[in-house]
Amino acid sequence: MTTAERYDVVVVGAGPAGSLAARAAASGGARTLLVDQRAELGQPVQCGEFLPAPEELADIFPFPDVIRAAYEIPSGSVLRETNSMSCIAPGGRRYRFPLRGFSVARRSFDKALALHAEGAGAELRFPSGVTRVRGGSVTMASGAAIEAKVVVGADGPLSTVARGAGFAPARQLYRMITASSVGEFPPEIDLFFGSVAPGGYAWTIPKAGAANVGLGVTRLSRGATLGRLLDRFVRSLGLPPAEDPTCWWVPIGAPPGSAVRGCALFVGDAANLVMATNGGGIPTAMISGWDAGQVAAEHVREGVPLAEYDRRWKEHLFRPLARGHRLKRLGDRVASTDALLDFGMRYIGASGLDAMMRLRWPGRLGGNS
C-alpha cells in the first residue's frame, strides 16, 4: 500500500483562480500544492484575453486594496492597451464608450501567475490531473493519493472537485468559440449583438498584428454550429479565415449562496463567479482565488472557520455579480429578436450599455441595489 502525501492546502487547477489561491495560501504559511492537468498552462487558449484596467475593475467592485493585491497583470503577457468598447446593434449602429484595458496572451499570463505562486512557496505540478476528491482525500490520474486539510476547487466550469464535494451551483453554460484573425485593428473592443451570436455576442479584441475573434451563445438553432457562426461573423467583417478555433464554456449562472462544502472552497468558474453581462471571469477568478487562499492559510494557522471565505468573497463580489445575472436574464427576455435588440439598444444608448457592461442598471431603467 502506498502512503498518501500530505499538504495543508491542495489547489486543483492552475488557471487565474487557482494560481492566486495557491499564492495567497503559500504566502500565508500553508504547505501548498498547486496541480493542473494541462501539459502547458494557459494552452489551449479558451478565452477572449481581455482584461479591464484595475481602476475600471474598481469601478465595478469597489475594493481597491483587494484589487491591488489580487489583480496582477504580468507586464510580459500584455499584447495591446485598449481605450474603448463599442456595442454594435444588429442593424449596425455603434454605441461607443471609454473603457481602458489590455489584451493579454493567456499562455504567458497563466504561466506567469503560476510561477508567482511557486515563487511564494507553493509546489507546482503539471501535467497532473485529479480524478476524484472525497473530503480532503484527492486521487490523482496517476493513482497517487494526497491528503489535504483544505482543497480549493479551481478547476473550471466542469469542476471535478465540485462533483466530489456535492457542490452544484445553478449552472447556465454559455457555449463559446474563440480563434485568431490576422490584421491591423484599432485599440478598441468591438462586441456585436443579435443573431450573429444568439443570446450572447461576437467580438473582436485587438492583439499585436491580429485580433482574438470569437462568440458566445446561449442557444443554437437547428443545424447551426459555433464554427459556422464564427465563419459567417469573420466573413461579414471582411477578415481572413479565423485560425486555431477552440470551443469551451462560460458559466453565467447566478453566484452561489455559499462556495464552501466541507473542507472544499470553490473559486472562479468552478463557483460560477462570472460577470454575466460581459462574460468576463478572469478578474473575479483572481479575487475569489485570493480570498480563498488567504482563508485557507488562516484556517490551517489559526483555526479560522472556512465559512470566513464566504463572508469575504461575498463582500467583494456578490452584489455586482448577482445584479449582472439579473440584468442578463432581463435582457434575454426583453430583447429576444434583432428588431427588439435594435430598439432596446437605441433606447438605453451608449451610457446605458456602458452601465450594463459594468453590471449596473442603465439609468433609464432604475436603481442599482
Ligand SMILES: Cc1cc2nc3c(=O)[nH]c(=O)nc-3n(C[C@H](O)[C@H](O)[C@H](O)COP(=O)(O)OP(=O)(O)OC[C@H]3O[C@@H](n4cnc5c(N)ncnc54)[C@H](O)[C@@H]3O)c2cc1C
Ligand atoms: C471563449 C471564451 C472567451 C472568454 N473571454 C474572456 C475575456 O476576454 N476576459 C475574461 O475576463 N474572461 C473571459 N472568459 C472567461 C474566463 O476565461 C474564465 O472565467 C477564467 O479563465 C476562469 O478562471 P479559472 O481559473 O476559474 O478557470 P480556468 O481558467 O478554466 O482554469 C481551470 C484550470 O483547471 C484545470 N483543470 C480542470 N480540471 C482539472 C482536473 N480534474 N485536474 C487538474 N486540473 C484541472 C484546467 O486545465 C485549467 O488550467 C472567456 C471564456 C471563454 C470560454
